[in-house]
Structure formats: C-alpha cells, structure tokens
Amino acid sequence: xxxxxxxxxxxxxxxxxxxxxxxxxxxxxxxxxxxxxxxxxxxxxxxxxxxxxxxxxxxxxxxxxxxxxxxxxxxxxxxxxxxxxxxxxxxxxxxxxxxxxxxxxxxxxxxxxxxxxxxxxxxxxxxxxxxxxxxxxxxxxxxxxxxxxxxxxxxxxxxxxxxxxxxxxxxxxxxxxxxxxxxxxxxxxxxxxxxxxxxxx
Amino acid sequence: xxxxxxxxxxxxxxxxxxxxxxxxxxxxxxxxxxxxxxxxxxxxxxxxxxxxxxxxxxxxxxxxxxxxxxxxxxxxxxxxxxxxxxxxxxxxxxxxxxxxxxxxxxxxxxxxxxxxxxxxxxxxxxxxxxxxxxxxxxxxxxxxxxxxxxxxxxxxxxxxxxxxxxxxxxxxxxxxxxxxxxxxxxxxxxxxxxxxxxxxxxxxxxxxxxxxxxxxxxxxx
Numbered sequence: 001x002x003x004x005x006x007x008x009x010x011x012x013x014x015x016x017x018x019x020x021x022x023x024x025x026x027x028x029x030x031x032x033x034x035x036x037x038x039x040x041x042x043x044x045x046x047x048x049x050x051x052x053x054x055x056x057x058x059x060x061x062x063x064x065x066x067x068x069x070x071x072x073x074x075x076x077x078x079x080x081x082x083x084x085x086x087x088x089x090x091x092x093x094x095x096x097x098x099x100x101x102x103x104x105x106x107x108x109x110x111x112x113x114x115x116x117x118x119x120x121x122x123x124x125x126x127x128x129x130x131x132x133x134x135x136x137x138x139x140x141x142x143x144x145x146x147x148x149x150x151x152x153x154x155x156x157x158x159x160x161x162x163x164x165x166x167x168x169x170x171x172x173x174x175x176x177x178x179x180x181x182x183x184x185x186x187x188x189x190x191x192x193x194x195x196x197x198x199x200x201x
Numbered sequence: 202x203x204x205x206x207x208x209x210x211x212x213x214x215x216x217x218x219x220x221x222x223x224x225x226x227x228x229x230x231x232x233x234x235x236x237x238x239x240x241x242x243x244x245x246x247x248x249x250x251x252x253x254x255x256x257x258x259x260x261x262x263x264x265x266x267x268x269x270x271x272x273x274x275x276x277x278x279x280x281x282x283x284x285x286x287x288x289x290x291x292x293x294x295x296x297x298x299x300x301x302x303x304x305x306x307x308x309x310x311x312x313x314x315x316x317x318x319x320x321x322x323x324x325x326x327x328x329x330x331x332x333x334x335x336x337x338x339x340x341x342x343x344x345x346x347x348x349x350x351x352x353x354x355x356x357x358x359x360x361x362x363x364x365x366x367x368x369x370x371x372x373x374x375x376x377x378x379x380x381x382x383x384x385x386x387x388x389x390x391x392x393x394x395x396x397x398x399x400x401x402x403x404x405x406x407x408x409x410x411x412x413x414x415x416x417x418x419x420x421x422x
Contacts, residue, residue: 012227012229014230015229015230015231015233015234016230018230018234019230019233019234019237022234022237022238022241023237025237025241026237026240026241026244029241029244029245029248030244032250033244033248033249033250034248034249034252035247035248035249036247036248036249045253046374046375046378046379047378048254048256048378048381048382048385049382049385049386050254050255050256050382050385051254052254052255052256052257053252053254053255054252054253054254054255064374162255164253165374166374167373167374167375167378168373168374168375169373169374170370170371170372170373170374171285171368171369171370171371171372171373171374171376171377172370174374174377175368175370175396178260178394181260182260187259187260187261188257188258188259188260189257189258189260190255190256190257190258191255191256191257191258191378191381192253192254192255193253193254193255193256193378194253194254195254196382
C-alpha cells in the first residue's frame with residue numbers, strides 16, 4: 001500500500017501588508033486627533049449649527065460646570081506662571097518656586113486664592129480629587145475670576161476667551177461670567193459647542 | 202514583500218556544474234504589527250478626533266451708556282424681543298410691550314415650527330436672498346469670500362429685524378445657545394443679548410395668569 005502523502009504547508013503568513021495598513025492608520029490618527037485635556041468636571045456642551053473651528057493656541061478656556069463652578073485653563077505654561085504671579089501680586093501673595101512648579105503642570109486651575117497654597121502643597125492625585133470641589137469665586141464681593149482674566153490678558157494680549165459650559169448650567173452663572181467679562185471690556189469671545197446639523201426649512 | 206532573494210555568483214553563466222545558491226531573507230513582521238496595533242489603540246483612547254465647534258459672539262460694551270431712550274427707539278422700530286424662560290418655552294413680543302394686554306406676549310418653543318418659523322417669516326427677504334446666494338456658491342458662480350461679504354451685507358440690511366434676547370435666571374445655557382442658533386439659522390445679523398427687566402418678568406406672570414395680574418397690581422415702568 002502506498003502512503004498518502006500529506007502536503008506540508010507552511011503556516012507562515014506574510015504580515016507585511018498588515019503592517020503597512022497599521023502604519024497608515026497610525027499616521028492618520030496621529031495627524032488628525034488632538035489629545036484629550038484632563039478636566040476636573042464632566043461638561044456636555046450644547047449642540048449648535050455653528051461650524052467655526054476653535055483656534056489651537058492662545059486660548060483662555062473658561063469651564064463652567066452644571067452647578068456653576070468656574071475653572072480656567074491656559075495652553076501655555078509660561079503664561080500660567082506669569083498669570084499666577086500677577087494674580088498673587090494683586091492679592092498680596094507670593095509663591096515659592098516649588099509652588100510655581102506644581103502650578104505650572106496643572107491642566108486646569110480653579111482654586112480660590114486663600115486655598116491656593118494649601119492646594120499646591122497636596123500630592124497630585126489628591127489635587128485631582130479635590131479640585132472639583134473648588135472653583136473660582138465669581139460673586140461681586142470677591143470676584144477673583146475677573147482678576148484672573150485681567151492678569152491672563154495682561155500676560156498674553158493675543159488670548160482668545162472661550163467659554164465652555166454645560167448645557168444645564170443656569171443662565172444666572174453665565175450672566176455673572178459675561179458681566180465680569182463685559183466689565184473688563186472683553187466683548188468678543190467664543191462659546192464652545194458641539195456640532196448639530198440643521199437647516200432653515 | 203519582505204523577502205530578499207539574492208543570486209550569488211551568477212551560477213548560470215558558469216556552466217552546468219555549479220549550483221545556484223539561493224538565499225532568502227525573510228523578515229517576520231508580526232511583532233511590528235502587534236506594536237502598531239497597540240499604538241493605534243493608545244491613540245484612539247487618549248485623543249479626540251473632533252475639534253470642538255465654537256460660535257463667536259460680540260457683546261455690547263459697557264462703556265457706551267445705552268440709555269433707556271435708546272432701547273425704546275430700538276423697540277419702537279418693531280424689534281423682536283425673545284424672553285427665554287426656563288424649560289422649553291420662549292416668549293416673544295414685537296415692538297413695545299403692551300402691559301395691559303397679556304396676548305401681546307406670545308409663547309413659543311425652540312422647535313422648527315416654533316420661534317424659527319416666526320423669525321423666518323419676519324426675515325423672509327434676507328432668507329431668500331441668502332438661499333439664492335448659497336445656490337450660487339454651490340454652482341461655483343461666486344467665490345467663498347464674495348459669499349461671506351454679500352451675506353453679511355444682506356444680514357446687516359436696513360429692513361432686517363433686530364432681535365433682543367433676554368434670558369431669565371432659570372433659563373439654562375442650552376436655551377441661550379439654542380436662541381443664538383436660531384439667529385444663525387434665520388440669518389438674522391442684528392441681535393443682542395440683554396438683561397431681563399422687571400417689566401418682562403411682569404409680562405410673563407401676566408401671561409400665566411391670563412391678564413389678572415395687570416388688573417390687580419400696578420404696571421411697572
């Protein structure tokens with residue numbers, strides 16, 4: 001009896017094409033996407049038909065959460081340091097180099113100045129947990145928000161103000177922020193929204 | 202392909218005796234694919250693809266003292282005042298408010314058949330012109346710059362209505378953005394966000410009580 005010959009096939013698959021595809025995908029993702037910024041509070045922006053894109057640099061973002069807490073973020077660390085020093089100078093506070101270094105790496109800030117020193121002394125993971133309980137005061141008696149905006153603008157005059165607020169934020173808070181900006185003669189600013197398609201029918 | 206075949210020595214030329222020496226360099230790309238996949242996963246999870254949209258608004262400055270007389274002049278020119286009350290309701294009135302007649306205030310919604318149809322009806326000329334212009338742009342008759350220039354000219358025209366947006370404290374940020382959106386959809390170029398006055402609060406209450414409030418209390422100035 002003759003033996004049945006079993007054809008030996010190699011199981012090697014050529015991965016070159018696969019590699020090509022993945023590299024292409026990777027390049028696409030690297031070029032088109034932007035990194036997600038760490039924000040202390042979740043904010044769902046309202047949808048709008050506006051299609052203007054926000055500029056990438058020189059943005060002073062004002063983050064307002066549904067309960068009306070106000071946070072701010074700047075995109076350049078140099079600006080952040082100088083702004084902190086100016087605000088400190090205006091409220092009669094000075095910061096040690098260590099505190100400035102901790103402040104510099106914050107993605108979003110929003111702590112009342114009287115808590116600032118204690119906050120900067122905390123460990124980074126503690127800071128993240130506690131930041132969402134604070135917020136920059138905007139009331140008329142102690143309007144630190146105004147001071148922050150004024151100092152940030154004085155540091156970098158090209159800054160564009162962008163307001164990012166949750167859709168459920170009461171208008172009262174927005175009004176406070178807008179009035180503060182109006183007092184500073186910042187009459188042109190952006191509202192960050194998400195895209196919604198709709199046309200006049 | 203990831204193979205490299207090298208013919209060494211050019212065996213064929215030399216004659217029958219010499220064997221052809223074939224060397225195949227096979228590179229395994231599997232780890233490379235693994236690594237790429239990991240990187241892709243990382244980028245997909247840690248980045249956002251869409252850039253947020255934004256709308257630009259210009260607020261009136263505080264310096265220019267806008268007197269009540271100015272406001273009255275605008276209102277007298279048949280301006281539309283939108284009062285954003287909370288929830289899904291928006292009130293509007295045209296021209297000067299009539300405190301005595303609660304029917305002068307009208308209740309509407311943010312839906313397409315609500316405030317939008319009213320605003321488009323008021324601004325029908327501009328809307329038609331802009332639609333024509335859009336059509337021309339699609340047919341590539343005019344450039345984008347021309348379109349923007351002409352569109353802003355039409356929006357700023359004399360006959361277009363002026364809209365005053367006033368939000369009550371219980372309105373949400375979404376209501377405000379929705380109202381600003383309607384301005385864009387209805388091609389209204391002249392609009393302003395203003396503070397709500399006691400008069401408007403009175404109007405809403407008067408509407409809700411079907412005019413009973415106007416009979417019992419004094420009308421605010």
